């Protein structure tokens with residue numbers, strides 16, 4: 001049979017994977033399973049070679065066994081971007097997914113004010129997976145009612161920058177004490193609260209529910225577009241990573257595309273912002289006893305590469321962390337922990353539990369992602385000698 005050169009060239013252009021195998025060393029799912037079909041290289045081959053209609057089970061397993069950690073998106077030197085291929089396939093074969101896109105439509109219909117209610121209902125159905133921290137109480141959005149929180153302490157950062165605070169869903173509904181700490185970072189005249197902000201869209205985007213992710217992004221952008229501000233700050237490295245990708249949802253829509261691109265330059269996750277504002281930090285440093293680990297979330301590690309700056313920054317405040325004190329992926333991956341509980345558990349045990357178990361006595365894990373915070377608090381709730389904190393909790397003002 002004659003070779004169709006045009007077809008081969010087109011395929012090669014789309015399939016940039018050079019089969020080098022470098023991704024075997026950084027994909028958390030491969031690292032746990034040691035099975036080629038779960039590596040980015042293996043997934044690429046399966047998703048390109050087989051039609052979902054003929055190998056339904058194999059395709060379902062392949063698209064599901066991915067945390068969307070972003071490692072292969074960023075580290076593959078050939079630019080194969082397997083994470084993006086997986087998202088596209090998840091969209092194409094939505095009927096094979098364990099969580100249908102309709103979940104996000106329900107989410108939208110519930111309305112932002114009632115996401116807490118949705119969360120509470122889901123926590124009854126998935127009681128093994130979802131838990132509600134004590135401070136979440138009424139599940140009403142924190143930002144809806146910030147006036148009831150009396151802020152009588154001086155700000156922790158003396159900055160002239162006008163800051164929009166983007167909390168993200170977990171922070172807005174569950175971790176309200178942390179949200180309050182964030183409010184106290186800034187002089188109130190410099191702080192812009194968007195009461196009606198909604199999800200950053202990451203859970204939908206990761207599942208290939210692009211229409212729903214776009215609707216979330218669009219709602220937020222419309223709230224922001226006429227505001228004069230310098231920084232959009234979020235305490236969640238995963239929200240920051242998604243906001244920086246919003247432009248991907250607006251190809252062909254120049255207005256929103258440009259708006260997202262501009263916003264991406266002003267978006268900071270907390271550690272990068274604190275590092276930049278280091279000399280303006282006025283508060284004290286919390287007294288953290290015992291061994292300290294820094295769990296660097298995947299969306300922090302790969303999307304805001306500032307590991308060395310974090311070490312220098314913490315060093316300046318007397319926390320002498322070393323590179324080996326960084327912990328990897330916690331195994332959560334949002335919906336991944338529901339659709340692949342056994343893989344998620346194995347990743348958690350290898351990357352977190354076995355690492356911290358080597359240390360005796362009191363331990364503290366610092367993280368920068370609300371999802372990881374949620375997961376670590378849940379998974380380590382029966383370990384009284386392990387404290388899980390958000391980076392924000394390292395800094396205190398007089399109220400503490």
Ligand code: SF4
Pocket residue numbers: 016017018019020021022023024040041044072075076077078079080082
């Ligand atoms: S996906 Fe990238 S890193 Fe993995 S085998 Fe292909 S070229 Fe190498």
Ligand code: SF4
Pocket residue numbers: 026027028029030039040043065066067068069070071072073082083
């Ligand atoms: S996004 Fe992460 S989990 Fe998914 S294939 Fe790539 S490296 Fe593996």
